[in-house]
Amino acid sequence: MKTGIDLLYNRSLKGPLLLLAILLVLPIVIPSPYVHGMMVLVGLYTIVGTGLSMLMGYAGQISLGHAAFYGMGAYMSAICTVKLGWPALAGILAGILVAIVIAYIIGVPALKLTEHYLGLATLGFGVIIFIFFKQLKSVTGGLDGFSGIPALNVFGIEFVTDMDYYYLVWPLVLCGILFARNVIQSRVGRALRSIHGSEVASNAIGVNSQTYKLQVFMMSAAYAAVAGSLYAHYITFISPQLFEATASINFLIMVIIGGVANIWGPLVGAMAFVFLSEGLKEVIPMVISNAGGEFEIVFFGILLVALLIYMPEGLLPSLQKLVGKQFGTKKAKPVAATPVVTASAEQAETPVRMAGGDK
Amino acid sequence: MESLSQIVQLIFSGLTIGSIYALIAMGFVITYNITGVLNFAQGEFAMLGALVCVSAVGAGLPYGVAIIISILVVVLIAGLFERIAIYPARHSSVPTLIIITIGVAIAFRGIALFIWGTEPHMLRPLTDGQPFSISGAIIQQQSVWAIGVSLLSLVAMYLFFEKTFVGKAVIACVVNRFAARLMGIRPEKMSFLSISVSGGLGAIAGIIIAPISGASYNMGLMLGMKAFIAAVIGGLSNAPAAILGAMIIGLLESFTEGLWTTGFKDAVSFGVLLLVLFLLPNGIFAKSSGKRV
Numbered sequence: 001m002k003t004g005i006d007l008l009y010n011r012s013l014k015g016p017l018l019l020l021a022i023l024l025v026l027p028i029v030i031p032s033p034y035v036h037g038m039m040v041l042v043g044l045y046t047i048v049g050t051g052l053s054m055l056m057g058y059a060g061q062i063s064l065g066h067a068a069f070y071g072m073g074a075y076m077s078a079i080c081t082v083k084l085g086w087p088a089l090a091g092i093l094a095g096i097l098v099a100i101v102i103a104y105i106i107g108v109p110a111l112k113l114t115e116h117y118l119g120l121a122t123l124g125f126g127v128i129i130f131i132f133f134k135q136l137k138s139v140t141g142g143l144d145g146f147s148g149i150p151a152l153n154v155f156g157i158e159f160v161t162d163m164d165y166y167y168l169v170w171p172l173v174l175c176g177i178l179f180a181r182n183v184i185q186s187r188v189g190r191a192l193r194s195i196h197g198s199e200v201a202s203n204a205i206g207v208n209s210q211t212y213k214l215q216v217f218m219m220s221a222a223y224a225a226v227a228g229s230l231y232a233h234y235i236t237f238i239s240p241q242l243f244e245a246t247a248s249i250n251f252l253i254m255v256i257i258g259g260v261a262n263i264w265g266p267l268v269g270a271m272a273f274v275f276l277s278e279g280l281k282e283v284i285p286m287v288i289s290n291a292g293g294e295f296e297i298v299f300f301g302i303l304l305v306a307l308l309i310y311m312p313e314g315l316l317p318s319l320q321k322l323v324g325k326q327f328g329t330k331k332a333k334p335v336a337a338t339p340v341v342t343a344s345a346e347q348a349e350t351p352v353r354m355a356g357g358d359k
Numbered sequence: 360m361e362s363l364s365q366i367v368q369l370i371f372s373g374l375t376i377g378s379i380y381a382l383i384a385m386g387f388v389i390t391y392n393i394t395g396v397l398n399f400a401q402g403e404f405a406m407l408g409a410l411v412c413v414s415a416v417g418a419g420l421p422y423g424v425a426i427i428i429s430i431l432v433v434v435l436i437a438g439l440f441e442r443i444a445i446y447p448a449r450h451s452s453v454p455t456l457i458i459i460t461i462g463v464a465i466a467f468r469g470i471a472l473f474i475w476g477t478e479p480h481m482l483r484p485l486t487d488g489q490p491f492s493i494s495g496a497i498i499q500q501q502s503v504w505a506i507g508v509s510l511l512s513l514v515a516m517y518l519f520f521e522k523t524f525v526g527k528a529v530i531a532c533v534v535n536r537f538a539a540r541l542m543g544i545r546p547e548k549m550s551f552l553s554i555s556v557s558g559g560l561g562a563i564a565g566i567i568i569a570p571i572s573g574a575s576y577n578m579g580l581m582l583g584m585k586a587f588i589a590a591v592i593g594g595l596s597n598a599p600a601a602i603l604g605a606m607i608i609g610l611l612e613s614f615t616e617g618l619w620t621t622g623f624k625d626a627v628s629f630g631v632l633l634l635v636l637f638l639l640p641n642g643i644f645a646k647s648s649g650k651r652v
């Protein structure tokens with residue numbers, strides 16, 4: 001029985017500890033506030049991406065409207081702190097609650113749909129929420145945006161600088177990833193993967209796929225709302241354009257670039273996305289003189305298509321393969337010593353290969 | 360009388376915009392049924408058609424030549440898109456395919472932004488006559504052109520699919536891909552053909568709408584999404600129903616805008632999309648079973 005549990009639960013702390021070490025060292029190695037700011041964004045996008053990866057990579061359900069939940073978190077935080085004078089934490093909780101409730105309301109009918117139809121429904125939902133952000137001028141400030149959102153203040157600790165947010169966001173990212181990993185490797189996770197493989201078959205063996213899909217949808221909405229709330233406090237100004245369909249698609253791009261069915265994929269994807277777009281903003285005007293600031297979207301479009309055709313699992317699995325080859329001799333020994341556990345860990349980390357194989 | 364003229368006006372503008380949506384929605388339906396791909400880049404074909412036409416006219420070409428050239432250019436682009444992006448990924452899962460077409464749409468938008476910039480371009484109307492009036496409503500000549508040209512294109516499509524050999528081969532692939540292959544029809548070729556044709560339809564739509572609401576690099580997204588709604592209302596597999604769906608969306612938008620508020624125009628359309636998806640996922644005209652497992 002013990003080995004059976006080992007097969008399912010990968011409790012290896014190697015990855016999280018490595019990340020923690022890198023995160024602690026990074027501000028010392030690179031003391032630039034500009035980089036810290038970008039890292040805060042990477043962290044926030046990773047939180048959204050982790051939720052999306054559970055929904056898409058593991059449960060196999062597409063969402064083209066996640067910016068709506070991100071926006072709900074942001075607007076609830078803004079409204080609660082500025083208009084109602086609530087403490088920041090209450091605003092964040094309110095945002096999560098609203099996102100979960102709305103995810104439930106929209107999820108019940110939407111998750112009965114499959115494939116293209118689900119994509120369309122979530123896209124339509126995202127557009128409608130965006131229009132509400134834009135039109136409810138008395139509440140959201142409309143297109144002028146919502147400014148003057150106070151810096152985050154939790155139990156008397158004020159978060160002002162990029163560094164403060166860096167140290168606030170990244171522990172949350174780590175918690176988010178660990179929580180998602182636990183979910184994925186639990187019984188629920190197996191159910192989700194079985195739904196990805198075949199919903200009809202999962203129902204037949206007694207998995208209530210509708211309930212599981214709804215739960216994971218609500219969970220991913222909560223992740224997005226947390227990130228949105230923190231974003232609002234960090235940037236202190238929000239406007240509807242930040243939560244347009246384009247933003248939903250950007251989240252999708254990040255998750256897919258990184259590797260949708262890998263718990264570390266969203267992190268790699270968010271990092272690639274943020275640093276690439278910042279880098280392109282610097283490089284493109286040098287190469288092409290009259291290019292506008294938005295020109296990097298061409299690059300992302302082409303990158304996305306190429307990646308999906310030639311590297312459908314995303315960057316991370318390919319990187320892992322590369323690293324695995326490089327260090328092949330080193331890793332060979334532990335594999336031989338504990339074959340069962342290592343094999344299981346690998347299996348748990350890349351479920352889509354199994355699920356996608358029969359498609 | 361005042362209200363009658365207003366209603367005629369709204370009906371006319373609804374049909375004008377509806378016929379634009381119909382052309383793009385037609386492209387969706389053709390592509391979806393042959394390749395199984397819901398092409399999120401469909402609206403971008405309209406954008407490319409409009410902007411290429413703007414440039415061609417700007418280069419001093421006669422209007423008619425400019426239109427033909429821009430349609431051909433977009434057909435070519437659509438064909439290339441099929442070969443480069445859709446064909447190599449034809450065995451991928453649905454979310455992957457959706458995201459590939461989104462990626463292409465983003466790339467098209469970026470390229471257009473690079474070539475034509477952010478500012479909207481105007482195309483002059485096909486004929487510079489005075490607007491005329493029907494029971495008090497002022498009708499622009501371009502509106503008549505829009506409705507006329509799209510009707511003509513749709514009739515041409517109908518004749519192509521019903522009367523020509525190639526058209527029938529395409530339909531055969533829609534009905535049963537496997538059987539069509541047994542009869543010596545190559546679905547890969549038909550997929551190429553269908554996306555090229557939808558590119559052409561999109562280009563026509565873009566060229567018609569450019570004199571009415573201008574042409575800019577980001578016009579494709581909304582046009583594409585509205586045409587989606589139209590196609591879904593029609594059930595995604597039924598071309599005449601998609602056209603009817605497009606007209607419904609056009610009228611709905613024009614009446615929302617005219618009688619209520621501009622701001623929620625799009626919300627109404629997308630609300631209809633959600634309602635149709637949730638209540639009648641096979642479209643409002645279909646009886647057959649669809650994908651709703």
